[in-house]
Amino acid sequence: MTALDPADQRERILEEATRLFVARGYHGIAMREIAEAAGISKAGLYYHFKDKEDLFLAILGSNLSQLAQLVRQARQAPSARAQIEQIVRGLLDQPPNQRAINRLATHEIAHVSPERRAAFVQLYQQQFIDQLQAILHDGVRRGELRPVDPHIAVWLLLGMLYPFFGTGQQRGGEPHEQVLSTLLTTLFDGLAVPE
Amino acid sequence: MTALDPADQRERILEEATRLFVARGYHGIAMREIAEAAGISKAGLYYHFKDKEDLFLAILGSNLSQLAQLVRQARQAPSARAQIEQIVRGLLDQPPNQRAINRLATHEIAHVSPERRAAFVQLYQQQFIDQLQAILHDGVRRGELRPVDPHIAVWLLLGMLYPFFGTGQQRGGEPHEQVLSTLLTTLFDGLAVPE
DNA sequence: CCTACCGATCGGTAGG
DNA sequence: CCTACCGATCGGTAGG
Numbered sequence: 001m002t003a004l005d006p007a008d009q010r011e012r013i014l015e016e017a018t019r020l021f022v023a024r025g026y027h028g029i030a031m032r033e034i035a036e037a038a039g040i041s042k043a044g045l046y047y048h049f050k051d052k053e054d055l056f057l058a059i060l061g062s063n064l065s066q067l068a069q070l071v072r073q074a075r076q077a078p079s080a081r082a083q084i085e086q087i088v089r090g091l092l093d094q095p096p097n098q099r100a101i102n103r104l105a106t107h108e109i110a111h112v113s114p115e116r117r118a119a120f121v122q123l124y125q126q127q128f129i130d131q132l133q134a135i136l137h138d139g140v141r142r143g144e145l146r147p148v149d150p151h152i153a154v155w156l157l158l159g160m161l162y163p164f165f166g167t168g169q170q171r172g173g174e175p176h177e178q179v180l181s182t183l184l185t186t187l188f189d190g191l192a193v194p195e
Numbered sequence: 196m197t198a199l200d201p202a203d204q205r206e207r208i209l210e211e212a213t214r215l216f217v218a219r220g221y222h223g224i225a226m227r228e229i230a231e232a233a234g235i236s237k238a239g240l241y242y243h244f245k246d247k248e249d250l251f252l253a254i255l256g257s258n259l260s261q262l263a264q265l266v267r268q269a270r271q272a273p274s275a276r277a278q279i280e281q282i283v284r285g286l287l288d289q290p291p292n293q294r295a296i297n298r299l300a301t302h303e304i305a306h307v308s309p310e311r312r313a314a315f316v317q318l319y320q321q322q323f324i325d326q327l328q329a330i331l332h333d334g335v336r337r338g339e340l341r342p343v344d345p346h347i348a349v350w351l352l353l354g355m356l357y358p359f360f361g362t363g364q365q366r367g368g369e370p371h372e373q374v375l376s377t378l379l380t381t382l383f384d385g386l387a388v389p390e
Numbered sequence: 391c392c393t394a395c396c397g398a399t400c401g402g403t404a405g406g
Numbered sequence: 407c408c409t410a411c412c413g414a415t416c417g418g419t420a421g422g
Contacts (some may be wrong), residue, residue: 023305025303026285027220027223028222028305031421081387108220111219144406145386146387148386148387156358156377156378156381160355162358164350164354178344182344186343186351187386188385188387189383190384192337192340192383225400225401226401235410236411238403238413239410239412242409245408246402
């Protein structure tokens with residue numbers, strides 16, 4: 001038996017911890033459980049991560065980097081609608097446990113200390129929310145979209161995605177493409193039949 | 196000093212527990228904290244409620260009754276759009292702590308035992324989700340709405356509401372009427388400018 | 391990274 | 407027997 005490389009061990013911990021936090025929330029999981037799932041002792045866990053919050057925020061931070069990259073790539077598309085479509089597609093295409101981290105980020109962040117929470121929320125705002133707002137703002141400015149408040153519209157969009165950020169066992173039983181097209185049609189064209 | 200009537204004491208416990216669970220989630224609150232907030236001992240708490248899950252489910256159940264009533268009243272309206280509008284208005288008009296119970300119901304229900312969770316989820320489905328699906332289904336059948344899958348559309352609608360189910364301190368700083376009208380316009384007419 | 395622990399606090403219950 | 411609790415403490419477990 002050869003021990004794992006430290007970086008690989010860290011990755012393994014993050015993977016198992018993600019799965020557990022997604023299933024039962026921040027306070028629903030003990031550090032002991034994460035250690036067992038990763039095949040190390042609890043003290044070993046504290047070698048890789050300063051404390052429980054540090055481990056939790058590492059998961060959220062890594063996800064935020066991927067979100068930021070997704071948005072950066074999408075901004076190359078020609079219209080607001082095309083940009084949003086690319087982002088929504090990218091989010092729904094993530095593996096279930098990755099998608100569910102967005103749920104953790106909006107929900108369980110409340111359980112970390114005020115200082116670290118404020119720091120993460122600010123980063124999340126800058127790297128993700130502000131970018132989405134800019135896309136909608138530009139869409140309104142160019143006359144592509146109705147003159148809605150981008151601030152409200154961003155939360156409507158993220159809200160529409162929210163139920164499909166589950167683990168995939170509960171919701172998301174529907175075909176991917178059908179959810180995607182229904183979401184985009186509803187968001188841009190509305191549910192009402194045009195007269 | 197006269198002791199409170201048992202029913203009043205129970206109401207007081209439910210009120211304080213709601214506030215605490217909303218702020219910090221199911222596992223984030225100890226029975227001791229709820230007891231202190233209600234001005235009784237922890238043992239007194241267990242006189243009124245069998246255990247922590249029983250107390251938690253009493254909160255969700257009472258909210259579900261109100262949701263069911265809201266939907267029943269709304270179903271009298273003449274069109275699917277008018278019915279949905281009345282329900283959305285009713286939900287956004289609730290006091291912040293009441294609104295936030297919807298968040299608890301979708302999120303923190305995962306933390307109760309499988310049997311009790313299954314029972315509550317079934318009741319929630321029958322008394323709320325199925326009713327919303329019926330409204331959309333009828334709307335599609337009567338040609339008011341695009342031929343969307345009611346199952347997906349219900350979750351898009353509830354998702355749009357979700358960000359505004361916070362405690363009111365974070366989101367919901369926007370004027371009520373503006374959120375309501377933006378949500379309904381987006382849901383029924385879409386964000387795109389008609390050509 | 392482990393074994394061996396800590397101060398404190400967890401949900402729940404005893405007798406009166 | 408009942409109600410509406412109380413002070414004290416149970417066996418286990420939390421993060422560190």
